Amino acid sequence: MSVTCIIVEDEPLARNLLVDYVKKTPSLQLIGACANAMDAMDMLRQQPVDLLFLDIQMPEITGITFLKILQKRPLVIFTTAYSQYALEGYELDVVDYLLKPITFDRFLKAVDKAIHRLQTSKQSAAGNTQSSPVEKPEFVFVKDGTKMVKVMLDDIQYVEGMKDYVTIHTHDKKITTLQRMKLLEEMLPADKFIRIHHSYIIALRAIDAVHRNEVQIGKALLPISDSYKKAFREFIEKNQMQ
Numbered sequence: 043m044s045v046t047c048i049i050v051e052d053e054p055l056a057r058n059l060l061v062d063y064v065k066k067t068p069s070l071q072l073i074g075a076c077a078n079a080m081d082a083m084d085m086l087r088q089q090p091v092d093l094l095f096l097d098i099q100m101p102e103i104t105g106i107t108f109l110k111i112l113q114k115r116p117l118v119i120f121t122t123a124y125s126q127y128a129l130e131g132y133e134l135d136v137v138d139y140l141l142k143p144i145t146f147d148r149f150l151k152a153v154d155k156a157i158h159r160l161q162t163s164k165q166s167a168a169g170n171t172q173s174s175p176v177e178k179p180e181f182v183f184v185k186d187g188t189k190m191v192k193v194m195l196d197d198i199q200y201v202e203g204m205k206d207y208v209t210i211h212t213h214d215k216k217i218t219t220l221q222r223m224k225l226l227e228e229m230l231p232a233d234k235f236i237r238i239h240h241s242y243i244i245a246l247r248a249i250d251a252v253h254r255n256e257v258q259i260g261k262a263l264l265p266i267s268d269s270y271k272k273a274f275r276e277f278i279e280k281n282q283m284q
Contacts, residue, residue: 045160046093047064056142063144070153082094083108092160102189123142181195185219195231196247201223201243207219236274252278
């Protein structure tokens with residue numbers, strides 16, 4: 043069984059040691075190693091994985107906070123020099139809790155636990171004849187300065203792209219974040235949001251009027267570009283019939 047994983051560790055020596063351990067373990071496939079939670083968030087948006095090796099004490103966002111804000115959690119093995127976080131780690135249903143300095147033998151035991159849990163989960167899913175409805179996210183987290191901000195999907199009216207930044211326009215405020223437009227588009231539910239221009243994604247529920255080449259949301263008139271016009275018209279027609 044091949045298990046994809048990401049290492050999130052701010053100490054270079056500890057990070058390099060974990061990278062070495064992963065490379066020595068045939069069952070693990072390393073997708074990436076990073077020094078902070080923000081980089082890990084970007085990695086997970088681009089490619090979900092089975093397992094995170096997650097440090098707890100990190101700058102800006104701790105591993106525990108990062109784990110709490112993830113909407114889709116992979117399995118997690120905490121790595122830390124501080125034993126006082128063990129109880130909270132287990133309350134978050136982590137697979138294991140590795141205290142530094144981490145030996146290879148102890149590392150392998152934690153990996154075995156993760157593989158066993160993954161195998162059990164897959165067997166349970168295969169034996170379940172009735173599929174459960176997929177729970178759709180109700181919010182997204184975006185970086186605002188040095189903090190992560192929760193934005194409820196129902197509050198978003200439209201998203202405006204500006205070079206390497208995007209501005210999320212809600213009912214009562216604007217949130218500007220360092221984010222690629224494409225990644226944010228992938229985070230938003232396709233049945234609620236539609237891209238109408240290279241620089242604009244709009245919420246279906248926020249539309250007040252559709253003109254020939256523009257969408258009106260409140261006082262804002264947003265252009266519909268030729269490349270997105272056909273998909274937008276089909277999106278509107280589909281939702282009219284529902």
